[in-house]
Amino acid sequence: MNLNKVIAERFADALTAIGVDPEPYLGLVRPSQDPKFGDFQANFAMPLGKRLGKAPRDVAADIIAHFTYDDLLETPEIAGPGFINLRVKTSILAELAQAEAVDERLGVEKVAKPRKIVLDYSAPNVAKPLHVGHIRSTMIGNTLSRILRFLGHNVISDNHLGDWGTQFGMIFYGYRNFLDRQAYETSPIDELARLYRLTRQLVDYFAAKKSLGELSEQIEVARNALDVQKKVCADAKAAGAAKDVLKKANKELDRLIKALESATEKYDEAKGKVDEVEKNPMLVELAKGRDDIGQAVLQETSKLHHGDPENRALWRQIIPQCQKEVDKIYSRLDVKFDVALGESFYNDRLGPLVERLKERGIARETEGAIGIFLPGRDVPMLIQKSDAGYLYATTDLATLEYRRDTYHPDAILYVVDFRQSNHFEQLFEAAKFLGMENVELCHVKFGTVLGDDGKPFRTRIGDAVGLKSLLDEAESRAYAVVEANNASRSPEDRFSEDEMHETARRIGIGALVYADLSQNRDSDYVFSFDKMLAMNGNTATYMQYAYARARSIFAKGDVDVEALRREFAERKRNLTLEQPEERALAFELVEFQSALENVVRDYRPNFLTAYLYELANKYSSFFEKCPVLKASDDDVRANRLFLCDLTARTIAQGLTLLGIQTVERM
Ligand code: ARG
Numbered sequence: 001m002n003l004n005k006v007i008a009e010r011f012a013d014a015l016t017a018i019g020v021d022p023e024p025y026l027g028l029v030r031p032s033q034d035p036k037f038g039d040f041q042a043n044f045a046m047p048l049g050k051r052l053g054k055a056p057r058d059v060a061a062d063i064i065a066h067f068t069y070d071d072l073l074e075t076p077e078i079a080g081p082g083f084i085n086l087r088v089k090t091s092i093l094a095e096l097a098q099a100e101a102v103d104e105r106l107g108v109e110k111v112a113k114p115r116k117i118v119l120d121y122s123a124p125n126v127a128k129p130l131h132v133g134h135i136r137s138t139m140i141g142n143t144l145s146r147i148l149r150f151l152g153h154n155v156i157s158d159n160h161l162g163d164w165g166t167q168f169g170m171i172f173y174g175y176r177n178f179l180d181r182q183a184y185e186t187s188p189i190d191e192l193a194r195l196y197r198l199t200r201q202l203v204d205y206f207a208a209k210k211s212l213g214e215l216s217e218q219i220e221v222a223r224n225a226l227d228v229q230k231k232v233c234a235d236a237k238a239a240g241a242a243k244d245v246l247k248k249a250n251k252e253l254d255r256l257i258k259a260l261e262s263a264t265e266k267y268d269e270a271k272g273k274v275d276e277v278e279k280n281p282m283l284v285e286l287a288k289g290r291d292d293i294g295q296a297v298l299q300e301t302s303k304l305h306h307g308d309p310e311n312r313a314l315w316r317q318i319i320p321q322c323q324k325e326v327d328k329i330y331s332r333l334d335v336k337f338d339v340a341l342g343e344s345f346y347n348d349r350l351g352p353l354v355e356r357l358k359e360r361g362i363a364r365e366t367e368g369a370i371g372i373f374l375p376g377r378d379v380p381m382l383i384q385k386s387d388a389g390y391l392y393a394t395t396d397l398a399t400l401e402y403r404r405d406t407y408h409p410d411a412i413l414y415v416v417d418f419r420q421s422n423h424f425e426q427l428f429e430a431a432k433f434l435g436m437e438n439v440e441l442c443h444v445k446f447g448t449v450l451g452d453d454g455k456p457f458r459t460r461i462g463d464a465v466g467l468k469s470l471l472d473e474a475e476s477r478a479y480a481v482v483e484a485n486n487a488s489r490s491p492e493d494r495f496s497e498d499e500m501h502e503t504a505r506r507i508g509i510g511a512l513v514y515a516d517l518s519q520n521r522d523s524d525y526v527f528s529f530d531k532m533l534a535m536n537g538n539t540a541t542y543m544q545y546a547y548a549r550a551r552s553i554f555a556k557g558d559v560d561v562e563a564l565r566r567e568f569a570e571r572k573r574n575l576t577l578e579q580p581e582e583r584a585l586a587f588e589l590v591e592f593q594s595a596l597e598n599v600v601r602d603y604r605p606n607f608l609t610a611y612l613y614e615l616a617n618k619y620s621s622f623f624e625k626c627p628v629l630k631a632s633d634d635d636v637r638a639n640r641l642f643l644c645d646l647t648a649r650t651i652a653q654g655l656t657l658l659g660i661q662t663v664e665r666m
Pocket residue numbers: 120123124125160161162396399414416
């Protein structure tokens with residue numbers, strides 16, 4: 001049950017009864033920040049008082065007179081200027097918690113109207129090794145998929161693999177020119193990654209080299225403008241110009257300083273790329289006579305797209321290797337998809353799509369290319385280049401059509417980096433031309449993973465950090481912890497080597513995943529192994545520990561937990577909540593559904609991690625104040641054991657929904 005929602009619905013009736021449209025006010029019923037003010041607070045009497053020209057406290061009293069609460073809540077209190085403080089009856093909390101005794105869904109109801117939702121996530125470009133950023137799309141998408149399904153929605157998860165883009169041109173070029181056949185035979189994916197990187201480096205080298213002249217000119221221009229402005233500022237000061245004139249001049253000065261900095265940065269970046277090659281004799285040798293490599297790479301991709309038999313054959317040979325590699329990562333992360341229709345799947349639909357859009361007058365020619373002109377935008381959304389090649393947007397339009405016709409979805413969610421915002425804004429506008437006005441299209445965007453220096457997390461040579469190496473390190477750090485714990489156990493209790501590895505895997509990967517999901521997804525965050533593996537704080541490790549601790553009580557007390565659950569389910573025992581810590585814990589347990597519904601409102605998994613953290617904290621206070629195995633009498637002991645069990649089950653279910661596994665011992 002979602003108490004907050006039930007209370008809001010009842011307020012809706014009360015507001016309607018006093019002649020007010022409840023819609024704008026229901027968001028003002030919220031959990032209280034401080035238990036002093038009860039469990040929930042309704043803060044709409046103040047704005048309503050203003051609107052109705054009445055004292056807010058009178059409005060509050062009026063609303064309460066029409067409010068049905070007696071079966072759920074204590075008598076509401078009006079506090080301060082007109083806050084309505086609400087406290088759930090403790091007996092109700094006990095009843096709700098007890099109803100979860102043998103309920104696998106832990107009291108979480110399924111939605112009345114399931115929606116059909118296509119969920120597009122992970123979608124790496126498979127020709128390159130996965131990097132740290134891929135954990136974001138993969139794990140945010142994975143948890144949304146699990147939570148939406150748990151709430152009863154009909155989800156189709158689709159891994160829109162990048163298996164058709166320009167990276168293949170790089171690999172093909174590399175394969176034909178730089179292949180180390182033996183390396184390819186022993187470890188194809190490493191060799192393909194090397195070929196990709198090498199080709200890319202050479203393409204970047206020539207592009208950077210070509211741009212140096214222009215970039216240094218830009219520096220010159222910026223420097224001159226700055227000198228002029230410096231003089232303007234000095235003259236104005238000397239002439240005793242008015243304050244606002246000086247301010248304006250200085251503002252312009254700041255702008256020009258920044259412009260010079262940015263021009264210098266761009267130059268340095270290009271120069272870095274040039275030096276990297278020119279300071280390496282092997283690369284210099286490879287670069288010789290390849291000035292046209294950029295063009296050649298594009299041609300390789302184009303040949304693939306247009307059905308060149310050799311490139312198609314090479315593609316068919318390479319793809320399974322790439323697929324195997326990403327599948328290894330998915331299996332470590334315990335991630336699955338219903339379908340994986342990559343970009344290549346849509347290749348044959350692109351031409352006909354463009355033709356149809358042209359026929360219907362939705363797309364038209366623009367400077368030799370084809371584009372869709374969207375209302376209120378100066379630049380068209382290009383769907384075919386002047387060289388007849390198609391674009392990322394074309395594939396996404398074809399994908400939209402396919403999903404529309406295959407699934408008839410209510411919503412399509414794209415879990416993709418915020419840097420693609422512009423692409424999705426245009427895509428969603430264009431979708432209206434495809435008759436999708438009534439489909440919810442949402443870009444579930446996320447920020448960047450940063451290194452200690454506050455810049456995108458990169459390796460020393462400047463590549464984004466590989467996901468595989470991160471998973472390896474997370475596991476090996478966790479292993480060290482598990483090993484140390486193990487050494488302090490008595491020999492008969494020790495883990496086997498297999499248990500150690502499995503436990504370390506769950507802890508290590510769990511830490512990484514949780515650290516990601518506990519962020520507000522819009523924000524960037526700084527990656528830190530130490531923080532994510534901390535035993536305290538909002539981490540998976542803390543949560544897994546809370547779970548293991550709760551479980552261990554049953555082993556220690558030799559309690560038959562199934563029997564205990566049955567006793568409560570059959571009402572042979574009745575849960576009572578005497579201590580404030582017991583009540584607070586039960587309240588949190590009952591809030592599980594609300595936490596899940598908060599996640600799906602705007603697709604934010606951090607509402608679930610925040611909930612679990614709160615729950616683990618409430619459990620910790622409870623555990624400190626309320627002896628369980630040593631409780632004074634049998635009933636109190638059973639009550640508390642029941643709360644421990646329900647906490648463990650809720651944490652386990654919550655972690656499962658986040659895609660994180662629990663451990664019985666750490
Ligand atoms: N492959 C793309 C990338 O790596 C992400 C694809 C996201 N999904 C989509 N339908 N555009 O940037």
